Amino acid sequence: MKKFFTEQLLAWNQEQNTRTMPWKGIKDPYKIWLSEIILQQTRVEQGLPYYEQFTTAYPTVQHLAAAPEEEVFRMWQGLGYYARCKNMLAAARQIVDTFQGQYPDTHEQIQTLKGIGPYTAAAIASFAFNSPHAVLDGNVFRVLARYFGIHTPVDSTAGKKEFAALAQSLLPANQSAVYNQSIMDFGAVVCKPQQPACLQCPLSAKCVAFKQQLVAQLPVKTKKLVIKKRYFYYIVLEYKDQVYIRKRTENDIWQNLHEFILIEMPGPINANELEAYTAFKEVMHNIPYTVQGISPAFKQQLTHQTIYSQFILLTAAKAPELAHYMAVPRARLNSYAFPKTITDFLQNKSLGLF
DNA sequence: AACCCGGGGAT
């Protein structure tokens, strides 16, 4: 069963796999690494333009390591999971500082880099160095759960161990790069999450889930998604063509991105009445201002949160003294990274203010 | 072990 699996998978790859990606088949560990970080929990189509931008702007790890953090974050803007960006930059500097600019070539060393876990270490080790480590990503979990009929939840510790051992046992040690590439492509193209192409699948004859009609039930996941709602009211305070922003530093969404003066409310309010709230008065207590306008509400759906944002535009009558905020000329806002909901606001010309 | 972290496409 295992031998059939590996043989058929490699045959499918050779005969039917037409999936193409710019990083596929390359051997430069730096570019492989960039692609892997960008693609963590991110679809290939979404990550593709970012990969092109990063490899163009930073063709080597030395270029990336020397880049200003703000510039790198700006390039990452819109891709999400911003800790990846922070860790990527840290890893680039690790490589330059402690590995003499030479990308580490062993699985053990690779996994010491920031932002590289079991999956990414195996991917780089196999793709760049043909090292015999099986990748275990969402595709692999799904393909193996179905083909072998495994009901162990993939989001449990026991499941991760079981699937990791199975994946490793299937890996032909001298073909780790092509095998790892094949199983992920196969999961993305044939053994898809919804409506997999079982009738064209070269593995279906021995696929447990197919034979038992359990394809839709596998893989098993236990965690349930809880989505909380949050209500953000942003004060866009201007003084002499400068706008007040700050970097988010809390353990919360959008860490290291920038924002305007935020007042978060426990529930929705009428933005026209924001001035009456204590939180607003505390921020604006000795700043004379006039209201220039109030934006429509922006809604952003994240995986675990729904964010409702509204922007109140104020002009200060004298220079505001605001701790923790910096005054930035409007024309220079584009050198800072913002969350999607704020870039949406900045691009909304209906208010005529930006 | 449980929880947190974005944005977007498909259904």
Add this chain to the structure above:
DNA sequence: ATCCCAGGGTT
């Protein structure tokens, strides 16, 4: 709405 995407880090 719900799921899931070339997952990793923190608590």
